[in-house]
Amino acid sequence: MSQNPLGKMVLPPKGYDPGVLFAIQRPAAPCHVYGYERWRCYEFSWLNPRGLPRVGVLEFICPVPSLNIVESKSLKLYLVGIANTRFDSQSQVKETIRRDLMDIMRPEWFVLDILCSSDLGVNHAFGQCIDDADIQCPRYTRDPSLLKTQLKTHRKETREILYSDLLKTLCPITGQPDWATLVIDYCGEQIDHD
DSSP states (O other): OOOOOTTSOOOOOOSOOGGGOOOEEOOOOSSOOOEEEEEEEEEEEEOOOTTOEEEEEEEEETTTSSSSOOOHHHHHHHHHHHHBBOSOHHHHHHHHHHHHHHHOOOOOOEEEEOOTTTTOOOOSSEEOOTOOOOOOOOOOOOOOOOOOBBBOOOOOEEEEEEEEEEEEEEEETOOOOEEEEEEEEEESSSSSOO
């Protein structure tokens, strides 16, 4: 990105685009500075190879004496692109972001991790999680025809609690995804978990 996006109306990228990252050169310090910066990017997400969203908190740490800092709005735009991109693994996501941020910031060292709900102490004691279904996600629009029950020869009533941490809405300002947990507590013909 050739210009600082701060204060400007900028459309988020539709996919992975490291070109939206904008570096701000650190001013020279009058003495040697020690310390580090810790950035936490909540509401972080990406797509697995089948298009299913994966969600976590992105955290990176770098030394204060790095050559540059990354402008925060450009980082948000970059992460919107990551949210719409399929990756083969979480480690590929981490390595991609690590490489791009190191290229911009030029630090002596850099630590990056993705914290998932279990790392953050989130405990869902209720119900069954349906987030790890082995399904393809070809589109991301509402489609009521996808909601089905499992047809059985003898219609036995089921009582179960299902939950998903993948309820996604988009921030109307930044276009970034906001994630929530959806709980379905029902009694009736069993819902097809896919």
